[in-house]
Amino acid sequence: MNKDLLSILDLSAADLDHLISEAVNLKMLRKAGRPHEFLKGKALAMVFEKASTRTRISFETGMYELGGHALFLNPGDLQIGRGEEIRDTARVMSRYVAGIMIRAYHHEHIEEFARWSEVPVINGLSDREHPCQIVADLMTIREHFGSLSGLKVAWIGDGNNVCNSFVLASALAGYTITVASPDRFRPPADIVDRALGAGGKVTLIRDPGDAVADADVVVTDTWVSMGEEKEKGERLKAFSGYTVTSALMQKADPEAIFLHCLPAHRGQEVADEVIEGEQSLVFDEAENRLHTQKALLVKLLGREIGEKYSGTT
Numbered sequence: 001m002n003k004d005l006l007s008i009l010d011l012s013a014a015d016l017d018h019l020i021s022e023a024v025n026l027k028m029l030r031k032a033g034r035p036h037e038f039l040k041g042k043a044l045a046m047v048f049e050k051a052s053t054r055t056r057i058s059f060e061t062g063m064y065e066l067g068g069h070a071l072f073l074n075p076g077d078l079q080i081g082r083g084e085e086i087r088d089t090a091r092v093m094s095r096y097v098a099g100i101m102i103r104a105y106h107h108e109h110i111e112e113f114a115r116w117s118e119v120p121v122i123n124g125l126s127d128r129e130h131p132c133q134i135v136a137d138l139m140t141i142r143e144h145f146g147s148l149s150g151l152k153v154a155w156i157g158d159g160n161n162v163c164n165s166f167v168l169a170s171a172l173a174g175y176t177i178t179v180a181s182p183d184r185f186r187p188p189a190d191i192v193d194r195a196l197g198a199g200g201k202v203t204l205i206r207d208p209g210d211a212v213a214d215a216d217v218v219v220t221d222t223w224v225s226m227g228e229e230k231e232k233g234e235r236l237k238a239f240s241g242y243t244v245t246s247a248l249m250q251k252a253d254p255e256a257i258f259l260h261c262l263p264a265h266r267g268q269e270v271a272d273e274v275i276e277g278e279q280s281l282v283f284d285e286a287e288n289r290l291h292t293q294k295a296l297l298v299k300l301l302g303r304e305i306g307e308k309y310s311g312t313t
């Protein structure tokens with residue numbers, strides 16, 4: 001496995017499969033109340049340029065449950081906020097902590113951190129991708145259907161950071177993905193090309209009804225991501241007709257599930273009756289952030305879980 005997780009394609013298909021299996025193991029250990037302090041004595045620095053509920057709490061709780069420690073760092077409180085260069089900050093942090101997680105406006109800043117950091121760097125969301133979210137989503141889908149290969153995923157709405165990771169991961173997990181969005185909100189061409197080049201199966205269309213036809217998984221996200229607030233009026237207008245409603249869900253396979261990374265905006269990208277409905281797995285999906293974060297942390301910051309089981313029994 002690569003040193004860092006900046007893009008979901010930093011994982012191989014085998015890495016992704018293994019990570020999900022380890023997350024399932026960690027979920028069982030936690031539910032059985034069995035200790036799993038695989039990262040005792042290790043610290044994770046978490047730099048958040050943007051707000052977060054799930055990512056912050058799952059990483060922080062995850063490190064705690066693994067016996068380690070997480071530092072929540074607001075860039076405004078670091079010298080980086082006063083102009084200290086990323087290359088210096090990254091090298092200094094590497095001398096203190098076992099890993100660094102960053103949520104940033106610019107993907108290039110996370111790449112620059114990774115270039116200079118001697119310890120693993122994890123993308124906790126950028127303008128390009130949200131790889132940690134997708135690992136949790138794929139775990140949720142695999143738990144439900146038993147496998148990922150051959151499934152039909154329909155992404156409805158904005159071709160944003162989360163969508164990009166979903167599109168790229170199709171090359172690792174063997175599902176097909178159809179993205180329905182207005183032309184100017186499609187996932188970027190270079191993302192789609194990368195996914196196709198790596199063996200992904202991606203189709204871009206306009207009509208949400210066509211995208212969900214016989215889909216196994218219907219997924220959406222906010223129409224206004226963090227940092228795009230100035231475009232809110234224009235975006236709400238452009239996405240009219242892209243709400244995931246019960247009528248839209250009825251066009252999907254009767255056994256289809258609904259996913260959303262959250263936070264959700266009821267009445268915009270999703271109707272209340274869908275997110276609260278029986279097909280919605282959004283809270284299992286949110287819970288799986290914790291288990292997948294822990295699997296990722298153990299993988300990047302520690303040793304293989306298998307090697308450590310002996311110490312827990």
Ligand code: CP
Pocket residue numbers: 051052053054055056125133261262263
């Ligand atoms: N889904 C997700 O990343 O949520 P937060 O923004 O609350 O971390």
Ligand code: NVA
Pocket residue numbers: 125160161162221222224225226261262263
């Ligand atoms: N696309 C959203 C995801 C939030 C978890 C954003 O970037 O704001």
